[in-house]
Amino acid sequence: MDALWQDTNIFYNILCFLITENEKLFDRSDARLYWRTALHIFVILHHAGISIFATSLDLLSSPVLIIKDLYTFKFGYLTGWNFSFQTLFLSLALAHDVLEWINKHESRLGNRIRYWRDVIFTALVVPFTCFVTGMFWSVYSIDRELVFPKVYDAIIPWWFNHCVHTNIAVVIAAETLLQPRRQPVNKKLEVTLSTVVSVLYAVVYYSIYFFAHRWLYGVFGIMTWWQVCLFQLFIWTSVFFFYWIQFPLNRMVHGPEPDKLHTKEANMETKDERTVEKTNGIVQTESYEERNGTVKNPDLLSAPFATKSWSLKYRLIRDQFENSRL
Secondary structure: OHHHHHHHHHHHHHHHHHHHHHHHHHHOOOHHHHHHHHHHHHHHHHHHHHHHHHHHOOOOOOOOHHHHHHHHOHHHOHHHHHHHHHHHHHHHHHHHHHHHHOOOOOOHHHHHHHHHHHHHHHHHHHHHHHHHHHHHHHHHHHOHHHOOOHHHHHOOOHHHHHHHHOHHHHHHHHHHHHOOOOOOOOHHHHHHHHHHHHHHHHHHHHHHHHHHOOOOOHHHHHOOHHHHHHHHHHHHHHHHHHHHHHHHHHHHHHOOOHHHHHHHHHHHOOOOOEEEEEOOOOEEEEOHHHHOOOOOOHHHEOOOOOOOOHHHHHHHHHHHHHOOOO
């Protein structure tokens, strides 16, 4: 019993130590950097392991034609393209994390890495990851044979399917929480990259059909050509929608841009007096109380509601009625 109690006490002390250190870590200014680095290392290892496992699959020995197609046309699947985009982004992100830990992230090299890291994330990783995850699981829930036939289960384990279609979305969700990206870094370049990749993939995908007579995704096989054209337009629209929506969502998480926030605070700290024009044309000063809706006689102003926000307009109207006497 003494030995058991001693072991329990040791475990308790270790647990307390870990909890205490973790709390200290959250209180540190570099806590977000720590978690970003941990995320990038973990996901790079995740992607490397998945890639190694995928190359080890013996697809050619299968008697099923569509399983052989997984190997023959392995460079024609959007899932693989998106996986490559994420791997490139994670490599740049980890490189920038290392520079930030050694305080070299503001160097010329650090600025270039950060620039391309953010461009690749916003232009390629977010739009195509959202599309791959959303489209795959939407079609899968309707009829899995249209996107991931049940015959694949004989050689591809269920967890691999989640690694390449579910975990990828968790990556961008965690990255969005840890790294503010409220605005595009280079909107023209990012839109160009998204457009080029979208069109290039369409060329590759339809070329495989025309030359090899294979639809890599069965959902295209049940459509007429005009439906295929409409579906392709929907794909391109979805990609650009996911590109544009990421920025307002990021601002919802991290708040408004610092420049705008500072400007708003500066406007609130302006001088307590400014000139306004009275009804009789005489220029006088308006006090801080008058600007904030506590003026005793707002009727003296020529246009008391014209330059004020809706909240101040409401307060002016409210005070005017509350202080009036019938």
